[in-house]
Amino acid sequence: MKLSAFGEKFGSTTGIQVLMDDIGDALASGRDMILMGGGNPASIPAVEAVFQARMARLAAQPELLNQVLGSYDPPQGNATLINDLAALFRQRLGWQVSARNIALTNGSQAGFFMLFNMFAGPFKDGTQRQIQLPLAPEYIGYADAGLGADFFAAAHPQIDQLGQREFKYRVCFDELEIGDQTGAICVSRPTNPTGNVITDEEVEHLDALAQANDIPLIIDGAYGVPFPGLIFTQATPFWNQNTIVCLSLSKLGLPTARTGIVVANEEVIQTVARTNAIINLASGNFGALLTQELVHTGEIIDLSNQVVRPYYEQRLDFVKSLLHREMDNTIPWAMHKPEGTMFTWMWFKDLPISSQELYERLKARDVIVVSGHHFFIGIKDDWQHRHECIRVNYAAQTPERIEKGIKIIAEEVRKAYLG
Numbered sequence: 001m002k003l004s005a006f007g008e009k010f011g012s013t014t015g016i017q018v019l020m021d022d023i024g025d026a027l028a029s030g031r032d033m034i035l036m037g038g039g040n041p042a043s044i045p046a047v048e049a050v051f052q053a054r055m056a057r058l059a060a061q062p063e064l065l066n067q068v069l070g071s072y073d074p075p076q077g078n079a080t081l082i083n084d085l086a087a088l089f090r091q092r093l094g095w096q097v098s099a100r101n102i103a104l105t106n107g108s109q110a111g112f113f114m115l116f117n118m119f120a121g122p123f124k125d126g127t128q129r130q131i132q133l134p135l136a137p138e139y140i141g142y143a144d145a146g147l148g149a150d151f152f153a154a155a156h157p158q159i160d161q162l163g164q165r166e167f168k169y170r171v172c173f174d175e176l177e178i179g180d181q182t183g184a185i186c187v188s189r190p191t192n193p194t195g196n197v198i199t200d201e202e203v204e205h206l207d208a209l210a211q212a213n214d215i216p217l218i219i220d221g222a223y224g225v226p227f228p229g230l231i232f233t234q235a236t237p238f239w240n241q242n243t244i245v246c247l248s249l250s251k252l253g254l255p256t257a258r259t260g261i262v263v264a265n266e267e268v269i270q271t272v273a274r275t276n277a278i279i280n281l282a283s284g285n286f287g288a289l290l291t292q293e294l295v296h297t298g299e300i301i302d303l304s305n306q307v308v309r310p311y312y313e314q315r316l317d318f319v320k321s322l323l324h325r326e327m328d329n330t331i332p333w334a335m336h337k338p339e340g341t342m343f344t345w346m347w348f349k350d351l352p353i354s355s356q357e358l359y360e361r362l363k364a365r366d367v368i369v370v371s372g373h374h375f376f377i378g379i380k381d382d383w384q385h386r387h388e389c390i391r392v393n394y395a396a397q398t399p400e401r402i403e404k405g406i407k408i409i410a411e412e413v414r415k416a417y418l419g
């Protein structure tokens, strides 16, 4: 069988797929692995109780059950949820949006696929455009989402040292090249993998650049405001007619509901809806029906602020204290300032082995993290820094297992530096 260029590209081995296969193989080995690699949200009993109650109601009421199981929504998504989301965004965030500014997709991942290919790749006039990441490391899931080759460009971040054990990436505007070759700017806020939250000033600067170049600014709020609210620092929610905000129900605790939310101007929403009709016919409405009431009453934001965020903050405090206790202080370990998400991003400057080798050694000891080199999407050179970092999920395992995992990480890092 001969595959098309599409078949070849999407059927070939991608970084994310190798990584997932590798983790899958480790799990299939039957060993008791400490999984600190993936992006699974924590299982939070108080949140699960809310979903359990709502699921029971959906199952008990025939007309609700029919909506969940037996009826297609329009390609733009479930109209009731969209109306309620628009009201919520107007009331709680002050965004001037109506139902015509919102579309639902099967997970925000599917939304990114549509958006990226709407704004980058070949254009009718023969030109070619790219998605510009203001800084890398960035979300690994973007890496292969372009239909064409050479789809992303990224600038190196500026690294600000904040004391001995913390640093923060900042957008290096001097390095950022935005011009005719740029189709859109995209940044996750907070950023997976680093937990960075680009500042309000950085967002405003990016917005000004986007507007000046007549391209959209895409802000990926999968972990952000208003839900699930995994931001531990000051960050003003940002949206305007030139900005596309992508949200998700996944990190609230519903990754299998596959519900992504795109907030954009009407033209973009219409294009997303039409694309969704071709690719998916309709989006699944399980997530919509499960969360309709929470959105209608605004409880989704209160749940995020009062239950979800504090849960992760507590976990973060725990992992920070473990790191300070377990890591050998004679070696140059540091973590990115943890401003959001569920990950700690660790940097081992001048590490004598690569982060991939460190990943292998940890895997041999039944601890799974992610080697940082996967996340430097759009960085064309072989920057040493990309081989010196790992991403660690501090929320998806019990505290006892996190403690065990951190101890093993500390031992292996020490061995790597000191033999």
Ligand SMILES: Cc1ncc(COP(=O)(O)O)c(C=O)c1O
Pocket (backbone or CB within 6 Å): 039, 106, 107, 108, 109, 110, 139, 141, 188, 191, 192, 220, 222, 223, 247, 248, 249, 250, 255, 258, 259, 260
């Ligand atoms: C930054 C970021 N954006 C988007 C996604 C996609 O999430 P989903 O498709 O589950 O909405 C993820 C998933 O981990 C993520 O980390």
